[in-house]
């Protein structure tokens with residue numbers, strides 16, 4: 001899969017550290033990985049780690065000044081993407097996209113892209129079973145967005161429940177299938 005660009009959206013879940021493994025596995029498939037992380041995701045994992053592993057600039061803020069050539073960053077990232085994978089995907093990013101909200105770089109890029117978008121949710125089982133979240137997922141699936149997991153497993157509070165991030169292997173394999 002040479003010359004294909006994946007945008008990996010990393011959001012503020014306790015599972016954010018698994019983005020490291022996802023990057024490594026996508027790169028093993030010769031995919032170029034560019035990370036966009038939310039502001040709150042930086043509470044869980046550092047941009048430096050994601051930048052070092054991906055080998056590409058980590059995009060963070062909507063209003064960061066362009067460092068090299070000038071372009072409207074959210075539009076150029078959206079155009080460049082062959083697929084967008086949001087892993088882990090919080091209830092918040094799912095809710096924002098489902099309702100057309102674009103108040104940060106990741107939600108703007110998802111809104112602007114014509115590439116396939118895949119969400120791998122991770123959250124507490126209470127959040128996952130919430131009817132509004134379920135309605136948001138159904139709305140997004142209906143609009144053509146793909147979901148991988150979550151699965152049953154150990155959650156952040158130590159209890160078992162549905163909301164655990166799908167296996168990295170599954171996420172990477174399924175994402176590869178949506179790239180044209």
Ligand SMILES: Cc1cc2nc3c(=O)[nH]c(=O)nc-3n(C[C@H](O)[C@H](O)[C@H](O)COP(=O)(O)O)c2cc1C
Pocket residue numbers: 010011012013014015038039040041089090091092093122123124127156
């Ligand atoms: C320790 C901790 C763990 C969290 N884990 C999750 C999670 O796994 N999934 C989730 O949807 N929200 C989780 N949250 C809540 C999100 O961090 C919060 O909704 C955040 O504002 C989401 O921001 P983002 O979607 O812009 O990244 C967690 C919060 C804390 C303090």
